[in-house]
Every structure is written in C-alpha cells, then in structure tokens.
Amino acid sequence: MRFSLRTLITVIAVAALLLATAQPLFDWLDSTPLSQSIAQINNQIPEVAEGDDGPITETLVLAAIDTGLTQGKVPEHLASVLEGIAQYKRLPPRASLASSVFYSGATPGNPPIKNVVVSLVISNDANGDFTLPIFAAKAGFMSQ
Incomplete structure (x- = not known):
C-alpha cells in the first residue's frame, strides 16, 4: 500500500x-462524583454530620470553591481545576475531600473540645498539596 x-x-x-x-x-x-465524596466524608465524621451544624453538603463545598476563587485564595494554575469541579460536580483523581480532628480548650477540670475541619485537597506535584477549607465545627467534648 x-x-x-x-x-x-x-x-x-x-x-x-x-x-x-x-x-x-x-x-x-x-473522576469521582462530588456527591459520592461528600457521602464518604460525612460517614467519616458522623458526630458532626448528625449534630447541629448539619452534614457537609454540595452547596457548602461549591460555596467554598466560589469564595476561594473570588477572593483570590486559589493559585492561578489550580483555578481551572476548581472551576471544573464546580461546573461538573466531579472531583478529578488528584482532588479529594479530607477531614482532620484536633483538640482545643483543655483547662484544669475541663476536657478538651474536639474540633473537626473538612477541606478540599488538590495534589500539586510542584508545590505540594493545596488545601481549601470547607467546614469547621466543634464536635463537642472529648469523652474521658
């Protein structure tokens, strides 16, 4: 031929x-549907998801993304990733929702208060991970 x-x-x-x-x-x-990631993170923090502060919602995540973009808290090279998450409501493979717990307010006679923070984490090989805070709540006193 x-x-x-x-x-x-x-x-x-x-x-x-x-x-x-x-x-x-x-x-x-x-990619992973945003609703699936939200359900997984709510299962990881049931004491907050069932408390007065309510569960992590899609609206809460999208509002945090919008705030981060409009206030310039997002590096330029990651803005398109966050815009894509907001538009398609899906997390790319290098993005995830993560929760962390820390304790504060311990004084003699008072137990520490458990605090829960949920963030959107985007892996960025060049500069480390980018973290966008989504939700923070005091989950109550730590049981002794």
Missing part, C-alpha cells in the same frame, strides 16, 4: 483531534 504525504498528514491530524477530544472524556470517567 502506498500512501501519499497528504493522506499521512490527514491521518495524523485526525488522530491528534481524536486524542484531544477524548481527553476530557477520560478525565470524566476517572
């Missing part, structure tokens, strides 16, 4: 176009 140069260039151009349009599809297939 003989191919002309024009045919070869056309085949390469079509292949490049297919790869470029397929990348967002692969990213979408490899």
Whole structure:
C-alpha cells in the first residue's frame, strides 16, 4: 500500500483531534462524583454530620470553591481545576475531600473540645498539596 504525504498528514491530524477530544472524556470517567465524596466524608465524621451544624453538603463545598476563587485564595494554575469541579460536580483523581480532628480548650477540670475541619485537597506535584477549607465545627467534648 502506498500512501501519499497528504493522506499521512490527514491521518495524523485526525488522530491528534481524536486524542484531544477524548481527553476530557477520560478525565470524566476517572473522576469521582462530588456527591459520592461528600457521602464518604460525612460517614467519616458522623458526630458532626448528625449534630447541629448539619452534614457537609454540595452547596457548602461549591460555596467554598466560589469564595476561594473570588477572593483570590486559589493559585492561578489550580483555578481551572476548581472551576471544573464546580461546573461538573466531579472531583478529578488528584482532588479529594479530607477531614482532620484536633483538640482545643483543655483547662484544669475541663476536657478538651474536639474540633473537626473538612477541606478540599488538590495534589500539586510542584508545590505540594493545596488545601481549601470547607467546614469547621466543634464536635463537642472529648469523652474521658
């Protein structure tokens, strides 16, 4: 089989176009629905999710993303990632919701108060992880 140069260039151009349009599809297939991540994080912090402060919600996460973007708290190279999360309501493979617990307020005779913080964490190889706070609550006194 003989191919002309024009045919070869056309085949390469079509292949490049297919790869470029397929990348967002692969990213979408490899992402996690935001609602699924929220359900997982609420299961990790049941004492907060069932308390007065209510569970972590999609609205809460999207509001934190919007606030981070509008107040300039997000590095420029990660702004498009957060915009994509807000638009498609899916977390890319390098993003996750994480919770952390710390204790404060311990004084003689008073037990420490358990504090829970939920953040959106985006892995960034060059500069370490970027953390956007989503939720913070005092979950109550630590049992002794």
